[in-house]
Amino acid sequence: MTTPTGPPRDLVGYGAHIPKVTWPDNANIAVNIVVNYEEGSEYSYAAGDCENDVLGDSGYRFPAHVRDLAQESMYEYGSRAGIWRLLRLFDELHVPATFFGCAVAFEKNPAVAACASRAGHDLVSHGWRWEEHWRLSRDEEREHIRLAVESFEKTWGSRPTGWYCRYGPSVNTRELVVEEGGFAFDCDAYNDDLPYFTTVNGKEHLVVPYSQTYNDSQGSKNPSEFLDYIKRAFDELWLEGERGFPKMMSIGLHPRLVGQAARTSALREFITYAQHKGGVWFARRNDIADWWSTHHHDFPLVDSLRASC
Template identity: 55%
Template structure:
C-alpha cells in the first residue's frame, strides 16, 4: 500500500535529544502562542450552512447560535486587548496563530501585532478542517491566507499551523508554497526537529494540546488555579531537564478562553513565576526557528 502523507515517526530523538544551545545559555524556551480565530469560524450569521458546534446538544447546527457567536466575539473584543496588555506589562512577546479572515474582520487588532513586537504565522484562511478540502482547495486556501495576512499585518507569514491537525497533503503544500520556514503541525516532541518533504529539508516546531487553555473547554481545567498549577508543573520538569538538555515549552492560548479576567490573571501569574527563574527565554516561534536553523542544522 502506498502511504499518502508523512510517515509516522515513533522513534524521534530516542531519549537522547540534542544539547540545545538556546541564547544566553537558557535552560528552557517558552513559546506563548495566541490562536486568533474569532470571526473565521463557521457561523450561520456569516452565511455558512452550518455553525460551530456549541450550546445545547439538541440545538441544530443549521440554526443560528447567538450565544456561541458572542462567545467568539468576546475573544476579539476583550480577550485580545487584555492579553496584549499582559504581554506589555510582563515584557514578553508571543506568536499569533492567525486565521486570515479573522484578521480581515478586525484590522485594528491586526495592525497592533507586529508593531508591538509579536510574531504572526498563518492559522489558515479560515478556522477550518483542512482534511475536508481537496488538495487543490487546500492549496488555494494556503495562498489566500498568505496574501491576506501579508496585507493586514504588513508582512507575509513565515510559519504555518492548521486547525487541530493537517491533512495528508498539508506539509507538502506548505513546502511547495515556498515561503514558509517551518510548520507547527505536530504534537510529538519537546523540541524542534528536521524532516524531509520530497527532496527538501523542512523544519517542524511542535505545538502542544497539553499546556493549552483549550482544556477549559474540554473540562480538564476547572478553575484558573488548575491552569496555573499545570503550567508551573510542566515548567518545573522541563526546567530541571534543561540543566543538561535545554527544552522548549509551548503554551497554547485562545482569546475567548484565557482572555477572561480570572484566567488571564492565572496566565500573568505563570509568566511572572517563570521570569523569576534564571536562564529562561521567552521566544517567538520565528526566533526559535531562526535559532534552530543557525545552530542545529
C-alpha cells in the same frame, strides 16, 4: 477501502539520544506563548456555513440547523475584549508572543493585526479560515494557503514564514506548505519537545512542534487548574534544562478563553513566576526556528544516561 496517502510516521525521533541544545543566554527552557486568533473565522451561519462551531466557552449545543447567537457572542468576546487584555499583559510584562492567526479573523478586526505587529509579536499562519484542512481537496487547500498569505500581507504588513492548521494537517498540507516556497517551518505536529528537520519531496523542512496539552482549552478551564498544569510542566522542563538537556514549551491561548479576566490572572501569575525563577527564554516561534536552523542544524546526539534503554 483505500489506504490514505501521506507522510510516513516516525515513532523514534531523537529517542535516547537527546540533542545537546543551547538556548540564548544558556537558558534552561524556551517558552513560546501562542495566541490562537480565530474569532470571526470560525464556522457559523453568519459566515455562510451550515453549522455552528463548538469551541466557545459553553457546554450547551444548539441543533445543527439553528443559528447559535450565544456561541457567536462568546467568540466576539475574544476579539472585542479578551485580545486587548492579553496584549496589555504582554506589554506590561515585556513578553513576546506568537500569533497563530486566521486570515479572515484579522480581516474582520484589522486593528488586532496592526497592534500585534507593531508590538513586535510574530505571525504564524493558522489558515485562511479556522477550518479543518482534511475537508479540503488538494487544490482547495493550495488555494486557501494562497488566500491566507495574500490576506496577511495586507493586515499584518508581511507574510508569515510559519504554518499551523486547525486540528493538525491533511495528508497534503506539508507538501503544499513546502511547495508554496515561503514557509521556513510548520507547527503541524505534537510529537516532540524540540524542533527537528524532516524531508518533504527531497527537500529539508523544519518542524517546530506545538502542544495541545499546555493549552487553555483543555480540562475544566478552571484558572487554578490551568496555572497548576503549565507551572508543573515549566518546572519539570526547567529541571531537565538545569541537568543539561534544555527543551521548549508551547503554551496555547485563545482570547475568548484565557482573555477572560480570571484566566488572564492565572496567566499573569505564571509569567511572573517564570520570570522570577530565571533561566527562561521567552521567545517568538520564528526566533526558535531561526535559532534552531542557525545553531542546531547539525549537532551531535548525546546518549542520555538517564534514559530507559
